[in-house]
Structures are given as structure tokens and as C-alpha cells.
Amino acid sequence: MNTKNSSNLALISIVSLVFFLAAWEIYCRMGFIEPLFMPAPSKILSRAIKMLNNWSLLGHTLASTRRVMVGFIVSSLVAIPFGIFLGSSRFFMAVFDPFISLLRPLPSMSWIPLSLLWLGITETQKYSIVFMGSFVPSLLYIIEATKNIDPLLIRAARNLGASEVDVMREVILPGALPQIIAGLKVMLGIAWTCVISAELVAAREGLGFMIMNGKEYFQTDTVLLGMVMISVTVMITDLVFRKFEKRLLPWTL
Amino acid sequence: MDTLTNKIKISIQGVTKVFPSKRADVMALKNLSLDVMDGEFVVIVGASGCGKTTLLNLVAGFDSASQGQILLDGQPVIGITPECGMIFQQYALFPWKTVQDNVEFGLKMKRIPKAERQEQAARFIDMVGLKGFEKSFPHHLSGGMKQRVSIARSLANDPKVILLDEPFAALDAMTRQVLQEQLVRIYEKHQKTIIFITHSIDEALLLSTRIVVMTARPGRILQEIVNDLPHPRNADVQLSDRYMELKRMIWVSVQAEVMKSIEEETV
Numbered sequence: 001m002n003t004k005n006s007s008n009l010a011l012i013s014i015v016s017l018v019f020f021l022a023a024w025e026i027y028c029r030m031g032f033i034e035p036l037f038m039p040a041p042s043k044i045l046s047r048a049i050k051m052l053n054n055w056s057l058l059g060h061t062l063a064s065t066r067r068v069m070v071g072f073i074v075s076s077l078v079a080i081p082f083g084i085f086l087g088s089s090r091f092f093m094a095v096f097d098p099f100i101s102l103l104r105p106l107p108s109m110s111w112i113p114l115s116l117l118w119l120g121i122t123e124t125q126k127y128s129i130v131f132m133g134s135f136v137p138s139l140l141y142i143i144e145a146t147k148n149i150d151p152l153l154i155r156a157a158r159n160l161g162a163s164e165v166d167v168m169r170e171v172i173l174p175g176a177l178p179q180i181i182a183g184l185k186v187m188l189g190i191a192w193t194c195v196i197s198a199e200l201v202a203a204r205e206g207l208g209f210m211i212m213n214g215k216e217y218f219q220t221d222t223v224l225l226g227m228v229m230i231s232v233t234v235m236i237t238d239l240v241f242r243k244f245e246k247r248l249l250p251w252t253l
Numbered sequence: 254m255d256t257l258t259n260k261i262k263i264s265i266q267g268v269t270k271v272f273p274s275k276r277a278d279v280m281a282l283k284n285l286s287l288d289v290m291d292g293e294f295v296v297i298v299g300a301s302g303c304g305k306t307t308l309l310n311l312v313a314g315f316d317s318a319s320q321g322q323i324l325l326d327g328q329p330v331i332g333i334t335p336e337c338g339m340i341f342q343q344y345a346l347f348p349w350k351t352v353q354d355n356v357e358f359g360l361k362m363k364r365i366p367k368a369e370r371q372e373q374a375a376r377f378i379d380m381v382g383l384k385g386f387e388k389s390f391p392h393h394l395s396g397g398m399k400q401r402v403s404i405a406r407s408l409a410n411d412p413k414v415i416l417l418d419e420p421f422a423a424l425d426a427m428t429r430q431v432l433q434e435q436l437v438r439i440y441e442k443h444q445k446t447i448i449f450i451t452h453s454i455d456e457a458l459l460l461s462t463r464i465v466v467m468t469a470r471p472g473r474i475l476q477e478i479v480n481d482l483p484h485p486r487n488a489d490v491q492l493s494d495r496y497m498e499l500k501r502m503i504w505v506s507v508q509a510e511v512m513k514s515i516e517e518e519t520v
């Protein structure tokens with residue numbers, strides 16, 4: 001009953017998408033709209049095939065994905081232990097609070113000029129933009145998750161002989177993990193916006209570069225293809241992340 | 254009882270506990286003194302809010318007294334002591350750990366090797382009758398099973414003293430009875446010193462070697478009753494005159510204090 005219902009719903013979604021694409025295609029073919037402003041889906045598809053054949057589409061996608069992953073993983077690896085530490089120490093929270101408050105409102109875009117000045121148009125510069133864009137929000141998520149741990153569990157652990165460090169590793173980390181992962185999932189989306197904006201400004205490859213380059217050559221189909229590729233790639237990473245999440249949180253099943 | 258020796262295990266000496274608050278400070282305990290002998294099973298009863306949990310938290314070192322001190326084996330309690338294993342009414346199991354891993358927790362904290370840990374934990378899981386549930390996560394278990402895991406987890410850590418704060422209050426009558434019997438068996442076999450809090454006079458009479466009645470807040474000791482009921486405390490004992498006599502006596506004291514605390518609340 002339930003599965004039948006959900007497969008019905010999926011079918012409705014597919015029909016809706018096909019219908020939309022068909023309407024778009026027809027609208028363009030009838031010449032209602034200048035192809036420079038809005039090419040037909042078939043044009044975007046043929047551009048995709050062309051770019052798949054010379055491997056450039058894959059190259060751009062992989063370049064962006066790699067940047068997102070490196071920046072995001074480094075940022076998470078720093079933010080998780082640091083966030084747990086800050087979340088469980090009021091003293092150090094007070095020490096770092098002013099810096100977190102100052103950094104929080106800055107959009108990752110605002111770091112682009114400085115990062116270009118310091119690092120040039122390099123890979124490290126892209127990583128640093130992703131890092132700056134996702135680090136502080138991740139940190140805040142993790143601090144919050146840490147504070148939400150049931151104090152009774154910390155008490156129970158201490159009562160069983162756990163040291164402060166044991167408590168962080170054995171209680172706070174696993175206890176906060178579901179919330180940390182939920183936060184990181186959001187952060188992954190943010191990491192993608194960071195990398196695209198960095199590539200739009202200065203890059204030699206990547207999906208952001210592909211979009212910007214397409215615009216320079218009046219290839220609107222390339223621009224749209226780049227945008228579609230961003231959506232698809234983010235969807236795929238999200239799916240992979242979800243698989244990963246289930247394995248990390250076996251007790252929530 | 255023959256397990257009783259004359260050694261004082263826990264000595265609570267003139268303990269006062271005040272919780273500061275913005276409006277009016279709350280004095281939860283006032284100059285409370287109580288000695289618990291090695292191997293005793295002391296049950297504390299008293300009106301709600303009279304400071305029973307506060308007292309147990311002080312013994313476990315979760316909190317510190319405003320005045321007075323608590324000695325464990327003659328040494329003042331400062332900070333949390335794994336020597337006093339606490340069993341909470343809300344079980345406090347780690348939801349991300351299996352039954353096995355929960356029970357192993359204290360041993361893991363002592364850095365005992367995995368193989369030995371597993372063997373020990375298995376013994377205590379078996380003792381509380383949860384063999385076959387080693388790989389389950391706590392949220393798959395009933396309340397009674399969770400509390401048994403929590404008891405096994407505490408026992409595996411081999412504390413000298415076990416503190417229980419209304420451990421069976423959230424369980425149904427049948428489960429409660431099974432766990433009470435199990436606890437008595439564990440007590441008789443392992444010769445632990447136990448402090449047990451309850452609202453149930455019957456539970457107090459069934460389990461204890463001594464019953465301590467606390468006054469309404471601020472908590473002090475109102476009355477101490479040595480529970481001389483014979484073992485096992487089966488249906489016959491529960492219908493005996495002595496049982497009724499003790500029950501009436503405790504009921505009258507507790508009731509008077511409950512009235513006092515209700516009056517205070519309504520003033």
C-alpha cells in the first residue's frame with residue numbers, strides 16, 4: 001500500500017518533469033523565444049553530448065567536486081573536534097566567541113579578493129573559499145549539537161569512571177552525531193555555492209568557470225548545461241551522503 | 254544479617270545543601286547526618302521534594318555540600334566517584350551503544366582489554382537475564398529491560414556502593430516485582446552496600462535492612478527503623494503482623510511530613 005503509493009507519487013513527478021521539458025521544447029521550436037536567451041532542452045542535450053565526447057564536461061564537474069570535497073572535508077575535520085571542545089567548555093567558548101561572531105556574518109564571496117591576493121588563482125585559493133564559507137556555520141551547528149546532549153548521560157558516564165576526554169569521545173561525539181550530520185548535510189550545499197562563486201570570479205576549470213565562459217562566447221546552452229550539472233552533482237553527493245549517514249548512525253534505524 | 258560488619262562505609266556528617274536562586278535560596282538539606290554500614294541495604298523514604306535525590310547526588314559526588322562532609326571509607330568525597338555506582342530512574346543508557354557495549358562501558362574506561370571486557374559483560378548480562386539481547390540497542394528494549402541493562406552496567410564496573418534513585422518507579426507492578434527480587438539476589442550474592450530511594454513503603458519493607466524516613470524540606474533524618482523482617486520476604490511475611498506494624502509506623506511518619514510539605518507549598 002505504502003510502497004505502491006510512493007511509486008505512484010514518483011510517477012507523477014516524472015510525468016510532471018517530462019511535461020515541463022516538452023512544453024519548453026515546443027515553445028522554443030515555435031520560435032517564441034530567441035535561442036540566445038533560452039535554448040531548447042534538445043540544444044542543451046546536444047551540447048552535453050559534445051562536451052561529454054571531448055571529456056570537458058566530466059573535467060569541469062570533477063574539478064568542482066574535488067574542490068568542494070577537499071574544502072568541506074578539511075573544514076569538517078577541524079570543526080567537529082573544535083566544536084565539541086567549545087561546546088563543552090564555557091571558558092573557551094567565551095575566548096573564541098568574539099571571533100566567531102565577527103566571522104559569522106561574512107559571506108564566502110567576501111573572502112574572494114583577499115584569497116586571490118594571498119594565494120593567487122590556485123587550487124588552494126578555491127579550497128580556502130570553501131573552507132571559509134562552511135567552517136563557521138559548521139562550527140555553530142556542532143557547538144549547538146554538543147550543548148543539546150542529555151546531561152544525565154554525561155553524569156552516568158562520569159559515574160562509570162569516564163574522564164573529561166572520555167566523555168567527549170564516548171558520549172558527546174556519538175550523542176551529537178545525528179545533529180552534526182544533519183548540519184553537515186546543509187553545509188555541503190553551502191560548500192557548493194562557495195565553490196561556484198569562487199569559480200565564477202576566477203578559475204580555469206570547473207562548473208562555475210564553464211558557466212562564465214559560456215556566457216563570454218554567447219553559448220547560452222553551455223550556461224544552462226553548467227547549471228543543470230550543478231544541480232545533478234549536488235543531488236548525487238546528497239544521495240551518497242545519505243548512504244553514509246545510515247552507516248554512521250546504526251542505532252537510529 | 255551476617256553480611257553486616259561494623260565498618261562504617263558511608264558517613265554523612267552534618268550536611269547542608271542550599272541551592273542559590275534569584276528569588277529565594279532553596280535549602281534542600283539541613284544538617285543531615287547518617288552512617289551507612291558496610292553491607293547495609295538502606296532505603297530512604299520521604300515526601301516529594303524533601304531532598305532525597307539531592308542527598309544521593311552528594312554521595313555520588315555529582316554535587317558538593319554547602320556545609321558538612323561525606324566520607325566514603327573514611328575519605329571525604331570530592332568529585333565524582335566511580336566507587337558509588339548510580340542507577341537512575343531514567344536508566345541513562347547510551348542510545349548509540351548496544352546492550353553489550355553499554356555494560357562494557359565502565360570496563361572500557363578502566364582500559365581493560367576487549368576480550369576480558371566482553372567476557373565480564375557477558376556474565377552480568379546473563380545475571381540480569383538479558384542473554385540474547387547483547388546486540389540490541391536500548392530503544393528496542395522495554396523499560397524493565399533497560400533498567401536491568403543499567404544495573405548490569407553498574408555491577409560490571411564493580412562499585413563498592415550502589416545508589417538507586419527510584420529505579421523501579423516507572424515500571425509496571427509485575428516487572429517491578431521481578432526486578433526487586435533480582436536486586437535482592439544480587440545484594441545477597443555480591444555484598445554491596447546499597448542506598449535505595451523509593452516512595453513505596455512496601456518496596457522499602459521488602460528490600461531494606463534499614464529504613465530511613467526523611468522530614469519535609471529542608472531534609473533531615475526523622476526516623477530510622479531496623480527492618481527485622483525475616484527472609485525471604487514472601488507473601489507470608491507480607492501478611493504478618495510485624496509487617497503491618499512496621500508499615501503503619503512508617504506510613505504515619507511519612508504522611509505527617511507529606512502534609513507539612515503540602516501545607517508549605519500552599520502557603
Ligand SMILES: Nc1ncnc2c1ncn2[C@@H]1O[C@H](COP(=O)(O)OP(=O)(O)OP(=O)(O)O)[C@@H](O)[C@H]1O
Nearest residue numbers: 272279280281300301302303304305306307308470
Ligand atoms: N539544581 C537545583 N537547583 C535548585 N533547586 C533544586 C535543585 N535540585 C533540587 N532542588 C530543590 O531542592 C529540593 C529537593 O529536591 P530533590 O530533587 O532532592 O527532592 P526529592 O526528595 O528527590 O523529590 P522527589 O521525591 O520528587 O524526587 C526541591 O525543592 C527542589 O526544587
Ligand SMILES: [Mg+2]
Nearest residue numbers: 305306307418
Ligand atoms: Mg528525587
